[in-house]
Amino acid sequence: MRSVFRSGLSSVRKEEQQRLLTILNEGIETGATADAGGIVRCPISDYTCPTLLAEEQRVFFRDTPLLMGLSTDLPENDSYWSDTETGLPILMVRDDTGTFHAFANTCRHRGTQVVADGRGTGNRFSCPFHAWTYSNKGDLIAVNKESSFGHVEKKEHGLVELPSAEKYGMLWVRPTRGDPIDVDQCLGGLADDMEHWNLPGHGYTGSQVLHADINWKLAIDTFGENYHFDVLHRETLSKEIHGNLQTNDIFDLNYRMVFAYHHFKEIVANVPEQSNWPFRSMTLCVYFIYPNAILLVDPYSVDVLRMFPDNDQPGKSRTAQSFYIVPEAEEHFQDGGEACAQRFAGFNQVVLEEDYLVGESTQRGALSGANTHLVFGRNEPALHHYHNAHRRGLGKPLLEVETA
Ligand code: FES
């Protein structure tokens, strides 16, 4: 089906595409891949320590702006999306003027979650406990039986608004009160890529949550190298994508690696001018968006994966996945639901039944205390970067590259 998406799609800037395609083309010829220049040792305690997890919860999941999803999660005015994956109830809305807001989804009466988890449309939200009612701008507009309850200053009892921002088709929220969000600063130089992908042109089709007995960073590590493709995924992903071949680019705390589909060489053989090679059809782009998201861009769709610790348990996490497709894919499937069902079935076969299964084995190994550290290879530069980005966030010493 990918052949129908070979042209006409926006993508990363042309000259950057050419540079990346050259690296991949040479890599397919020579077997060379990205090289971090040495190995890195990562302490096992990074995956098991409850004290570290408490610090991560505060720094990453309370105080840091998080990528929540794409603009089409809120497809029209008066759309809402209530999400508790961060561990806090967050209500995201697009108001009647189209403006994106995020609120603490916590009633100002007794603190109950006002809007149940899920998505829909509506401009009034009534709390399930005693029916205080809020507008989708967060204003408290009605106190049930106010004459018997007593006077409440409504202006002072609206839902608490959280810092939020919408830019390049991305929705960002800081889960607790704090400074406004500067999306360009969060992206650390990835704005060009995000803008060129035309993210608002990708329609939201569905979401799922995967639970696994792995540390949340181990879930992110799953998307941090393709050295394992020809082994763990030899019957699945390896049939589509070249293993042990990636590009390597750092954007401040974020990261981008590009993989090549096996039909890359077919296209190279059939399209003589490199400048005409259709970048998006030939590649899978994997972005790490600090601190906890992976954005996958394939020929016809985008996935946003958000990894979270499961409360206070270092050995448990959940991955919230949302799937978005380009209009051409919608036409191809005639039904976004069908595309989504296919995507999740394929994704679960690879990620849940292969990656996270091995991840659970890794987590058990970590808990056994047998090893003091894991080793990240020179061909796994994203893992070096992810872990050092988190260390930077926590103000911890960075992992150092060990050259032979
Ligand atoms: S807690 Fe919401 S109305 Fe009472």
Ligand SMILES: [Fe+2]
């Ligand atoms: Fe994998």
